């Protein structure tokens with residue numbers, strides 16, 4: 092019998108390690124023979140720790156499980172049953188699982204993350220084999236046909252970036268995976284690296300073949316020690332297996348990679364700042380051109396892609412670009428791993444084709460707020476994304492569709508707020524965050540954000556005349572900033588001002604009463 | 608160089624330890640951040656005396672090394688207490704009462720952000736997202752992650768480690 096207990100950081104934060112220890116003890120006490128496997132999370136975070144028991148090839152879920160639940164669970168298993176107050180039935184049959192199109196996250200939560208054998212038993216390496224057979228041009232053709240766009244925020248077509256690097260000359264080219272995932276409300280990169288790190292390695296190896304790169308780095312934020320550990324272990328396993336190295340899987344293509352750790356700077360998620368950081372410099376944003384594709388890491392041709400962009404590629408190579416491109420809407424092709432977070436009943440990761448409405452995601456999949464109060468607004472796309480109130484929940488989840496509402500798809504994180512949220516405070520936070528994290532290169536971002544915080548404090552004190560000053564500052568930042576940190580920080584602020592104007596006007600004490 | 612109490616962590620055999628760290632990473636592309644991470648792991652901070660030695664080894668100026676150390680939030684110029692509590696301050700945690708939680712914890716500990724308790728035992732740091740946004744608010748105590756954190760639970764855990 093195999094029993095699965097997630098090792099994902101969110102599951103651990105909810106007590107999965109304690110449950111695993113309790114299980115081990117109870118199995119021994121009651122003399123039940125079973126192997127405990129630490130898998131990734133299925134993404135149903137409200138059910139974590141979610142324990143799964145395999146019986147006749149079917150995995151039965153129990154959750155959320157506490158250490159106190161464990162002895163009775165083991166007793167039930169010993170008696171050959173599956174009855175327990177926490178029993179959920181077969182995991183694959185849960186509505187959350189059935190409703191998804193899990194392509195990138197197919198193995199996450201299913202396999203032992205760093206087991207090469209498990210990886211291959213669940214379809215791993217099929218994409219890399221197809222890529223080796225297809226060769227550089229064949230790979231770029233499939234990725235082009237898939238319509239895959241960057242999942243890191245800007246939505247740039249992945250194939251075009253790869254083609255540029257493939258066509259560039261250089262003594263050495265690089266594949267750099269952006270795993271800086273600093274956006275609040277986002278955790279898909281973390282979940283994938285902890286739950287199926289070999290998939291990311293496979294995607295990077297395919298990118299290397301496509302472009303002629305021979306060395307890669309995964310730049311992981313220091314706030315993710317579990318992901319750093321899983322990626323490092325997986326790279327070791329991949330090397331031992333011959334998946335990485337001078338002749339990948341015995342082919343004529345050589346590629347190797349390593350993990351690099353960030354040092355707590357949000358701006359280092361911006362690709363040129365990331366390159367400076369990797370080179371050991373201050374994480375200051377570089378002006379473009381030159382494009383990183385032509386002069387990136389150490390001035391050499393470099394692919395910089397988000398975790399999810401790269402991890403989508405093995406599926407595309409195995410099943411063909413057309414199959415991926417058949418999903419989605421408009422220019423948003425394929426699937427998007429949506430992260431539902433904050434004040435929400437059913438928070439977690441839900442991978443689906445682009446095109447569901449925001450309302451469907453928040454109200455049906457997410458089940459509304461955790462508090463049971465009305466939704467006030469959701470912030471989509473992280474700290475630089477707009478707040479969208481329920482009146483606009485008909486917007487389809489896609490790059491252009493959200494941009495049409497002055498919103499941002501970003502990294503596809505959605506943070507839900509109930510009606511007790513304080514619009515003015517959230518606006519202040521957006522600007523404070525920009526001020527703390529600014530790389531300092533341009534004045535509108537560095538100084539403008541500090542002025543905006545002061546202006547918001549004046550507004551909070553009841554000074555309505557400061558509102559036009561805030562609007563002006565936002566415009567200056569939008570147009571005068573080099574990168575999207577300063578350029579997009581005004582969007583959450585302006586969206587709050589637009590949708591909740593009453594909270595920015597009127598006497599300060601009236602506002603306070605309204606909030607109470 | 609005048610020695611301040613803060614710098615005294617860097618003692619006579621520190622030079623050897625530093626040389627070993629530098630040698631481990633010297634051949635890598637972009638070795639500075641990996642070196643600084645190891646230095647901080649060793650001394651709990653980036654000692655001022657270490658900076659010119661690193662600079663010399665990598666062919667950089669002292670100002671360049673200092674510039675990097677000061678740019679990143681992770682690198683400390685003085686050591687933290689033996690225990691570190693990090694509270695997430697970002698949006699998803701705010702939506703679940705993170706601000707109120709932080710206020711309660713600050714009051715209970717009698718310190719603010721980046722400060723250490725008077726007994727020198729515990730340092731409080733903000734963090735902007737731990738990737739636990741679906742089980743907010745979140746915190747981390749000495750590397751142990753805490754989801755759906757509340758003040759009572761954090762206080763209990765803090766009391767345990769400080770005891």
Ligand SMILES: Cc1cc2nc3c(=O)[nH]c(=O)nc-3n(C[C@H](O)[C@H](O)[C@H](O)COP(=O)(O)O)c2cc1C
Nearest residue numbers: 241242243269271272273360361362396397400575
């Ligand atoms: C302030 C800022 C932070 C960013 N943070 C990230 C990040 O954490 N992860 C990421 O993949 N892209 C981030 N980006 C976008 C990157 O600059 C870049 O567009 C992306 O890594 C390219 O990969 P993709 O084409 O696969 O999306 C950020 C951009 C800005 C301006």
Ligand code: SF4
Nearest residue numbers: 530532533536574577
């Ligand atoms: S907008 Fe801000 S973060 Fe971006 S380059 Fe300018 S100063 Fe740096």
Ligand code: FES
Nearest residue numbers: 695700737739740
């Ligand atoms: S916002 Fe607090 S963990 Fe992500």
